[in-house]
Amino acid sequence: MEPRKKIAIIVAGGSGTRMGSAVPKQFLELAGKPVLWHTVSAFAKAYADMQIVLVLPEAHFSYVEEWLGEFPGIMLIKGGETRFHSVKNGLDQVQEHSVVFVHDGVRPLVSVELIRSCYEAALESGSAIPAINMKDSIRELHEEGNRAVDRERFSIIQTPQTFLSELILPAFASPYDPLFTDEATVVERQGHIIRLVPGEEANIKITRPLDLIIASALLG
Template sequence: MPSPAKIAIIVAGGSGSRMGSTTPKQFLELNGKPVLHYTIRAFMEAYEDMHIVLVVPPAHRGSIGAVLAAFGRPPSVTIAEGGETRFHSVKNGLQFVKQDAVVFVHDGVRPLVSPALIRTCYEQALLKGSAIPAIPLKDSIREVDTVGNNAADRTRFRIIQTPQTFLSGLLIPAFDQPYDPLFTDEATVVERSGHAVHLVEGEEQNIKITRPQDLVIASAFLNDSLR
């Protein structure tokens, strides 16, 4: 029986508002290349037969050419149009999944994801239907309500990362549901459709670039990996 296709839906629809920049953060320079370059490269290095669906707003389609031009071997890429919310953007990307596949949904501004984590997610999705990277909390946390606040047991919680990875037979039907503002990621959508989601160990360096200091941290991680 042939292996399912490998398709990465990379959501690159963010703006530069929190970065204090007019350039969307996925196109900002990180050690001489756009942030999005490193994100795509990780998936290409994980599997040679990976197909990438880039979800970008129409206004930013013209920037994709420069990102892809930095590759010696052009990756297999399809461009999908970004939607009003993450839910709608991912749903647009899923329109290009035409066969049985393991589908990775990844933030375009998580450029430090490792090929090893991508491979782990693939293998676990084949076994369990889904694989959601997660890391423990390090800081103390408190639960806040209208009355006050209370200490919470941080060992009961996890920080969720991407790529959130699923068999297409689970993910695509889940996105037939009506949109709900509580759908903050793909795991919540699949869970709402009646399926349990399975966590795998994430990576501390798999950070999301949202503020200027994140670029400094990402640069340090990249420099350290070259030593």
């Protein structure tokens, strides 16, 4: 398939309550820069023609204004009531056939290699969702108690969840459903097969103070 325009929709709507911080977690400092700066930087490095759409609550715009100019062509868009609506607002900026990445703003350690492998896989299969194996034992809870389940049957899902625009745009035209936990569930509802690609152990989501310490160590 011919190369396509590349659009990264980076969603950062967290409040930072689990961090116990007045500053939302995506703006906390990591190796001298805000968490979200590292995330944006990874996509900017991955492809010279990457268009970045940053989706934030309007009240958070002031947090990014001082460094936004470092990334030419980046677009700042107001978020919505839920993640689904925030992604939908970002998708409104997609005007032509593209490969669309949807990424958590609080996954700052995503590698250029993972972004590129998602792009190549989405060109081939229509979608590319990074996933890693479970290492811990897990149990399923039910009304009578709980039971062990085979962890080999489960994967841990990461972002960037990556799709051809002709799959994700019509999917997000459907009405919101609380069962939509991520972009893959929205696209899957349209009858599309979801392709999993190898994710990265270091592609952690920063939601608690310990995650920031781990991320600092990984960067160092």
